[in-house]
Amino acid sequence: MLRIILDQDDVLADTHGKLAQIVHTEFGLDLPEDTFSHQPFQAVLSDADQKKLYKIIHQKGFFTDIPVIKDAQEVVKALSEKYEVFVGTAAMEFPSSFREKYDWLQQHFPFIHWRNIVFCGDKSILHADYLIDDMPRNLKTFSGKGLLFNAPHNLQETGYERVMSWQEIATKLL
Amino acid sequence: MLRIILDQDDVLADTHGKLAQIVHTEFGLDLPEDTFSHQPFQAVLSDADQKKLYKIIHQKGFFTDIPVIKDAQEVVKALSEKYEVFVGTAAMEFPSSFREKYDWLQQHFPFIHWRNIVFCGDKSILHADYLIDDMPRNLKTFSGKGLLFNAPHNLQETGYERVMSWQEIATKLL
Known part of the structure; x- marks a missing residue:
């Protein structure tokens, strides 16, 4: 069976969406509703507001109620019947998130299964046939086939095959 | 730089030693002091006592005060100047241990560095040049060079190169 590693944040979990929601409701900036659907936080927020957002990610409970990305559950379930599916997430940056992410x-x-969950930092230690990730730096060091999951912070990246949705992943891999 | 993955329990941390101490002081079995220095718990304890021990591993705080294996700190420090050193530990079996192990x-x-720490279940997802581990099942699926760290529960294993101590690892790898 071929192996697939799935990133958690911004591939399975809509972490960017939750952060955008927090900025819109708590930062008092009066931004158009779709501000963060096509650009990263760095392009819009001041340094001080970026730091504020980074602190929020570190708060207890942040990772508990993140929405699931559209169609991820159904497609990952179907993938898990045809592939060995692993989750590989850079959780080490946020030690208080371990239990919440699990x-x-x-x-x-x-x-x-818990045997197929990996919390790491540098993903270049991981080996599989496919990696689906929103971070170009993780795809760069991956020896298998990488798929870049579309996200506002990777729109300029052209070096990797891009997938726009879980439906597109289903079409490609099922 | 070549990469080495080090297991945590019974390679860096004397988890077996802490468990043996607990059995001797809390189980009321009146066993010779060296009982567990040359045989695993399964060879000595009743099923009920094994279950009791397994529950203790899951208790909050169990992983906080485990002694460091002799010479591990100095040798790993020296290794980290010549190799890229990662820790790869099967922490997923014990979700309440994440923060304590970190x-x-x-x-x-x-x-x-936190970037070089990996909590996983099935270690066959990891790729490096060396793996030092006390569990034959982890060495079995490893594609690089595996070294079996001597432990009471692997004494019968003959399929892998065995290292008896951190001093021996220093001699081999430095």
């Missing part, structure tokens, strides 16, 4: 996966992707 | 590493091996 529980989130158990809640929304209960068919992914 | 903090333990920060405390005793502060020179290992």
Whole structure:
């Protein structure tokens, strides 16, 4: 069976969406509703507001209620019947997130066994046939086939095959 | 730089030693002091006592105060100047241990960056040049060079190159 590693934030979990929501409702900036659907936070927020947002990610509970990305559950379930599916997430940057990220996966992707979950920092230590990730730096060091999951912070990247949605992943891999 | 992955329990941390101590002081079995220095718990304890021990591993705080294996700190420090050193530990089996295992590493091996720490289940997803591990099943699926760190539960294993101590690792790899 071929192996696929799936990134968690901004591939399974709509972390960017939750952060955008927080900026819109709590930062008092009066920005158009679709501001962050096509550009990263760095392009819009002041340094001080970026720091504020980074602190929010570190707060207890941040990772508990992140929405699931559209169609991820159904497609990952189908993938797991044809591939060995792993989740590989750079959780080490946020030590207080460990348990929350684990529980989130158990809640929304209960068919992914704990043996197939990886919390790491540098993903170049991971080896599989496919990696689906929103971060070009993770695809750069990957020895298998990388797919760049479309996100506002990677729109300028042209070096990797881009997938726009879980439906597109289903078309490609199922 | 070549990469080395080090297992945490029974390679860096004397987890077996802490468990043996607990059995001797809390289980009321009146066993000779060296009982667990040359045989695994399964060879001595009843099923009920094994279950009791397994529950203790899951208790909050279990992983906070495990002693460091002799010479591990000095040798890993020296290795980290010649190799890229990662820690790869099957922490997913014990979700309440995540933060404790991370903090333990920060405390005793502060020179290992969080980017180089991996919590996983199935280690066959990891790729490096060397893996030092006490579990034959982890060496079995490893594509690089595996070294079996001597432990009471692997004494019968003959399929892998065995290392008896961190001093022996220093001699081999430095």
